[in-house]
Amino acid sequence: MPVFEPNDLFALRRRPPQEKLVDQGFRQLSIALASIVGLVLVGILLTVLTGAHQAIGAFGLRFITTSDWDPIGNQYGAFTAIYGTIVTSILALVIAVPLGVGTAIFITENLIPLWLRQALGLMVELLAAIPSVVLGLWAIFVMEPFLRPLLEALHVLLGWIPLFSTTAQGPGVAPAILILVVMILPIITAISRDSLQQVPPELRQAAYGVGTTRWGAILRVILPAAVSGITGGVMLALGRAMGETMAVTMIIGNSNNFSWSLLAPGNTISSMLANQFGEADGFQVSALMYAALVLMVLTLVVNILAQWIVRRWSLKYS
Structure with a gap:
């Protein structure tokens, strides 16, 4: 009796025309x-470029290095907004990453009781579902008044540092950073938790088998194995922070004075963009489009950097 290899059996099977048609249709x-x-992305980019063409021709790169924003005199510079976007996003990330990754570790590594892990996971999911306008209202009426004495103390103690050289007068960059922390924390926590749960249990068992401690296994084995997914989540949160509008608009103060x-x-x-686009007219629209183009470029740079970092970490720990 002849013995057929699996490849021979696959070759003997003839696919019906209907199956081939379904495959071709799905591919197309x-x-x-x-x-x-x-095409949608290209269309958005072309729309923004077309709208910003006049401002690009008038200001060039000077638009991103000056902070004058005078609609009456048609003098525009977006350095204040660019600085605010970068500083709020990066500092929010510096605060949110340890909190988010630490929360994910406590949820996934059985460091706390089961009922507390479930409660933390539920609270993270509920926090992600809160609308940004509600968080903005909470920041105005609860968070900022509560933090104002602390911010004033920072000014008294560290006022010689430019970052704390002014008094806390209410809405400002610092409250905007903290509200961004609240908004991106669920993203970092959820993605970090999923990445840690995807680590093969054999790695944990091997780490414990050679005599390492629990924290040694977490820091030297589990986190490096999940670092590519965690890094991707961090960069996703950074993109969210850079593009967040409503909550930041309500608490940052919206001042063009650098x-x-x-x-x-x-x-x-x-x-x-949220404050001025509705009432903008003429050359101001082109300037706002130019600012939107700068934001798109910043977001593109973040995404490219995220892909590069994830690829590097994946190759290192694969």
Whole structure:
């Protein structure tokens, strides 16, 4: 009796025309849907470029290095908004990453009782579902008044540092950073938790088998194995922070006067667009489009950096 190899059996099987037609249709549908996404992105970019053409020709790169924003005199510079966007996003990330990754470790590594892990997971999910306008109202009426004495103390103690050189007068960059922490914390926690749960249990068992402690296994084995997914979540949170509009608009102060201080009112590109685009006219529209183009470029740089970092970490720990 002849013995057939699996490849021989696959070759003997003839696929019916209907099955081939379904495969071809699915392939063409996938290509069409992917092309639609690409066309939408290209369309958005062309729309912003077309709208910003006049401002690009008038200001060039000077637009991103000056902070004058005078609609009456048609003098525009977005340095204040660019500075506010970068500073609020990065500092929010510096605070949120240890909190988010630490929370994910406590949830996944059985460091706390089961009922507390479930409660923390539920609270993280509920925090992600709160609308940004509600968080903005909470920041105005609860968070900022509560933190104002602490911010004033920072000014008294560290006022010689430019970052704390002004008094806390209410809305400002520092409250905007803290509300961004609240908004991106669920993203970092959820993605870090999923990444840690995907680590093969064999790695944990091998670490414990060679005599390492629990924290030694977490820091030297589990976290490095999940670092690519965690890094991707961190970069996703950074992109969310850079593009957040409503909550930041409500608490940052929306001032175009440049100041290095985190306690002074500031602005971000998204907040500036939300505040001014509805009433803008003429050349101001082109300037706002230019600012939107700068934000798109910043977001693109973040995404490219995220892909590069994830690829590097994946190759290192694969």
